[in-house]
Amino acid sequence: MAEGCGMNCIKYLVFIFNFLFALTGLVTIIVGAVIQSSYHHYEFFIGETFWTAPIVLIIVGSLIFVISFLGCCGALRESSWMILTFSVFLMLIFITEIGIGIAGYIKHGELPEILEGQFNKTLDEYTNSVEAQHAWSLVQGELECCGIKGPSDWRPIFKNKTVPAMCCHLLPKDVKQCTTDHASKIGCLPKLLEFLDKKSLLLGGVGIGIALVQLIGVIFACCLSRAFRENYETV
Incomplete structure (x- = not known):
């Protein structure tokens, strides 16, 4: 009885977590869309390299929003394979974000040189x-x-x-x-360099926050998948 109660607690905890996770995906889409739509006209000076970050943010947010429903369904249906698939997708997104973050950090160091070249050209x-x-x-x-x-x-x-x-x-x-x-x-x-630095901090902060939530999600999902599998094996 206590084991069943514990299982239900974990199941609904993961469901609530995935609902919040879906909201973070929605926030990510909004942040990326606002930055992209409001400041894209500066592309003339910096090219397309910097503003690919908001587009990536929109894509990642969309994937998070969709994948979170897979986690919710897996938790409610007590499906170990759905939860496991959810955790694999989540881990792949997490690794991709780390790679994009490292590339963005390296590229950001080249920004003053890129800006000066584009300013002189225009x-x-x-x-x-x-x-x-x-x-x-x-x-x-x-x-x-x-x-x-x-x-x-x-x-x-x-x-x-x-x-x-x-x-x-x-x-x-x-x-x-x-x-x-x-x-x-x-x-x-x-002035533009200062402006872009502030936007980089915003993008970086959102990215780090999402990555931490994803990491917690992977841990929860793996624990739940194992619990579901062990539960069915004992029945």
């Missing part, structure tokens, strides 16, 4: 590219910065003290043209 293309002009307007307007490292970076483009209008965020009413005198003195390279 600055050279500014006069002849509408896309480059739009990208610079976005980054200078949203981050309240000017040029790569400062407003003087625009001198080779305009050949004078003129800078793009988005460089001047507090232009006096009597001044009609944005120049280096009134432009933001902060470059966009350090």
Whole structure:
């Protein structure tokens, strides 16, 4: 009787855990979608390498959401093979996330060099590219910065003290043209790098949290699968 009660406790504990696990998958999807949809226009400066992380987060969250229902069904039906399959899938996702995390950490070290190269490229293309002009307007307007490292970076483009209008965020009413005198003195390279570092911390925090939950889930699932198997063997 006590053994049956203990089995039921474990079963419903795993069911509740998997329900919470499904919610973490949903949160992961939302976090990845928000970052991807809100900040994807910076891809023009950093390429697609950095923003593959939110896409991976969305995919992993979707897999977690689906796999968690396999765990719930296995717990309720007391199916050892469903629980075992659930734990195997969970472990594979866990290992994949560790690999992605290591690759992301290594890639993040190359970010300043990637940013500087892309900024210089788009600055050279500014006069002849509408896309480059739009990208610079976005980054200078949203981050309240000017040029790569400062407003003087625009001198080779305009050949004078003129800078793009988005460089001047507090232009006096009597001044009609944005120049280096009134432009933001902060470059966009350090501002964007700081911005991306914050997003990396958010992605890393979510990833670590999910990985810990997954590891606990694997342990629970393996224990439950063994308990179900031993229970049926004794019947």
